[in-house]
Amino acid sequence: MKSIQIVFIGLLLFLFSNQVSAQKAKTEKVTFKVYGNCPMCKSRMETACDAKGIKMAEWDVDTKIMTVVFNPAKITLEQIHQLIADSGHDTDLKKANDAVYKNLPDCCLYREKPNTHHD
Numbered sequence: 001m002k003s004i005q006i007v008f009i010g011l012l013l014f015l016f017s018n019q020v021s022a023q024k025a026k027t028e029k030v031t032f033k034v035y036g037n038c039p040m041c042k043s044r045m046e047t048a049c050d051a052k053g054i055k056m057a058e059w060d061v062d063t064k065i066m067t068v069v070f071n072p073a074k075i076t077l078e079q080i081h082q083l084i085a086d087s088g089h090d091t092d093l094k095k096a097n098d099a100v101y102k103n104l105p106d107c108c109l110y111r112e113k114p115n116t117h118h119d
């Protein structure tokens with residue numbers, strides 16, 4: 001009886017691990033440019049990416065490159081660009097709304113002062 005249970009548990013684990021790898025295969029990794037200045041910008045745009053379908057979002061302050069791992073079945077790349085633009089940051093695809101942009105802290109105004117924090 002015990003051996004049947006072990007075989008059964010083994011089978012469950014096998015099915016489960018297959019499912020996990022199937023989910024992993026569904027994600028896509030992209031990199032694109034997002035304009036911003038500082039760690040505050042980084043946290044703002046990464047928080048904006050805290051959405052369904054986005055597994056990971058990381059922005060590099062120096063290169064201005066955003067790396068996103070997402071599930072295309074749940075969210076489109078265009079929607080991701082829109083989320084970031086909605087937080088006040090221009091991407092190479094979507095421009096942030098001027099009103100939202102103007103509400104950013106002074107040091108984050110990357111359009112007029114792209115070199116804040118680098119002086």
Ligand SMILES: [Cu+2]
Binds near residue numbers: 107
């Ligand atoms: Cu900033």
